[in-house]
Amino acid sequence: MxxxxxxxxxxxxxxxxxxxxxxxxxxxxxxxxxxxxxxxxxxxxxxxKMYRYENERPVEDETxxxxxxxxxxxxxxxxxxxxxxxxxxxxxxxxxxxxxxxxxxxxxxxxxxxxxxxxxxxxxxxxxxxxxxxxxxxxxxxxxxxxxxxxxxxxxxxxxxxxxxxxxxxxxxxxxxxxxxxxxxxxxxxxxxxxxxxxxxxxxxxxxxxxxxxxxxxxxxxxxxxxxxxxxxxxxxxxxxxxxxxxLQFVKTLIDNYDLTRSDVGNLLEEIKNIVYILKGYGGEDLSQFVRDLSYYYGILIDADEDAGVDKIENNINIEAAKEHYNTLRKDIFDFGQGVDKNSDKIGNSPSGIALKFIYSGLDLKxxxxxxxxxxxxxxxxxxxxxxxxxTKQSVLDKEITIVFNRDIAINEDSAVNNVMASQDLLSLETLLAQHPFVTNVEEELTRVKAEKKEKDRERAKLFGSDRFSNIEDGADEE
Known part of the structure; x- marks a missing residue:
């Protein structure tokens, strides 16, 4: 505007x-x-809301x-x-x-x-x-x-x-x-x-x-x-x-259809009970009385007519077709929503780095x-x-400062650790720590590593009585 x-x-x-x-x-x-x-x-x-028709007009049916x-x-x-x-x-x-x-x-x-x-x-x-x-x-x-x-x-x-x-x-x-x-x-x-x-x-x-x-x-x-x-x-x-x-713009209709079809199947399972009855010469007043009599007495009264009787039609829901529809909708939601379906068969128990990159490619683009x-x-x-x-009269520097978002990338930890170990003679300690899956803060981890190394050097000096490490001081950097 x-x-x-x-x-x-x-x-x-x-x-x-x-x-x-x-x-x-x-x-x-x-x-x-x-x-x-x-x-x-x-x-x-x-x-x-659910509706029934009375005099060709929809009326909400709460039953x-x-x-x-x-x-x-x-x-x-x-x-x-x-x-x-x-x-x-x-x-x-x-x-x-x-x-x-x-x-x-x-x-x-x-x-x-x-x-x-x-x-x-x-x-x-x-x-x-x-x-x-x-x-x-x-x-x-x-x-x-x-x-x-x-x-x-x-x-x-x-x-x-x-x-x-x-x-x-x-x-x-x-x-x-x-x-x-x-x-x-x-x-x-x-x-x-x-x-x-x-x-x-x-x-x-x-x-x-x-x-x-x-x-x-x-x-x-x-x-x-x-x-x-x-x-x-x-x-x-x-x-x-x-x-x-x-x-939501990209997946709303898919989610709505998933909600609707799952709800409809729930309604069918609740209402149909797998049987439709055909009544001939039924002596009761209406269908509701028939359902009550059948549920309570396990029987019904019919007129004394040679054509009277009760037949039934089995109604079975095609569960496999419904499952196929749900699975297709679920896949579409994650595909067009550019997400990661963690229940997908593509992920497996221990996917490789290349497989993970492929699985996360949509999320990366988004x-x-x-x-x-x-x-x-x-x-x-x-x-x-x-x-x-x-x-507030504080110092302001005219220098460029940028923000880096560190993505929480899914990795195969065993593979990552092995790669770090194999690169020890090629890369700096800081670079290796940045790639290690157990390290969350590289600077803090570097400080800990240096402190532990100095402590081990002191212990060696005491053990062997050597003055080789006597110049080590707390907080001093080693060459």
């Missing part, structure tokens, strides 16, 4: 209302909600079997993707290690978890939003904002540069004992933020936000009571892919799209970190 308040001389408030109405009705936002619902296994099948089996394929696909790319600790690379330390201190220990949250949000909704701010204590903070609350107004068709941003959300309030919901609205530009509220279908200024005479429309935050601005809109986007599609946009988002985040360092 592009913001142009010159159209028909509309006011900013009127344009905000138009944007909100359009976004509320958009397919984009509805798919965001669906994406999160399916991740929570709140699939559409849970809303299914019929209505199995509603929702399957958590979306949670599996999204969790596997996010854990594969974002679970292992990220690595920052830069020529200046001190600068890395400063950036890590600003981002905080929870940034790794924040990345995973953004990964889930982007996968479920097509795009994730991170809001950066400075709290009342002067600390740099970040918070993930639900994507269905954000209306981005872009300057370009590629959706890379923000012109403005609208955030709207409902808050719970009480008027006396009555609970009500009020829609709060924030309109963000590069220089300031203005607070509105929706009242009687109109966007008006939020008077509560401006009761304090010290509050104004200037800036994004205050420093020592003085309004200040980031100079850019403090919301950072992390896209799922170039089209901003959620992962993660490549997410990784590219997350690196883009991280670059934007660093701009805000540097602005914060300038505001």
């Amino acid at each position: 592009k913001f142009n308040n010159s159209i028909n001389m509309l006011t900013t408030e009127e344009l905000i209302k138009i944007y909100i109405d359009e976004f509320e009705a958009s397919k984009e936002r509805k798919l965001m909600i669906k994406g999160e619902n399916y991740y929570k296994v709140e699939n559409d099948i849970l809303n299914r 019929k079997a209505n199995n509603r089996l929702a399957h958590g394929y979306m949670k599996t696909l999204v969790d596997d993707k996010v854990n594969y790319l974002l679970l292992k600790p990220y690595t920052l690379t830069c020529d200046d290690e001190n600068y890395i330390k400063v950036v890590e201190d600003v981002l905080g220990n929870r940034f790794q978890k924040r990345l995973s949250q953004l990964g889930i949000e982007a996968s479920n909704k097509g795009i994730a939003w991170l809001h950066v701010y400075i709290n009342s204590e002067g600390h740099f903070k970040m918070i993930k904002i639900p994507s269905e609350q954000i209306i981005a107004i872009w300057t370009d068709n590629d959706h890379e540069e923000l012109q403005a941003l609208i955030r709207y959300y409902d808050v719970e309030v009480y008027e006396g004992k009555e609970k009500k919901y009020i829609t709060k609205i924030e309109y963000w530009t590069h220089e300031n933020v203005v607070y509105y509220v929706m009242q009687d279908g109109e966007v008006i200024l939020d008077s509560e936000m401006y009761l304090d005479e010290n509050n104004s429309y200037d800036g994004h935050f205050k420093i020592n009571g003085t309004p200040s601005s980031w100079g850019r809109i403090p919301f950072i986007y992390f896209k799922n892919n170039d089209y901003e599609f959620p992962d 993660c490549n799209a997410l990784e590219g946009w997350f690196k883009w988002g991280f670059e934007e985040l660093l701009r805000f970190v540097n602005i914060y360092l300038e505001i």
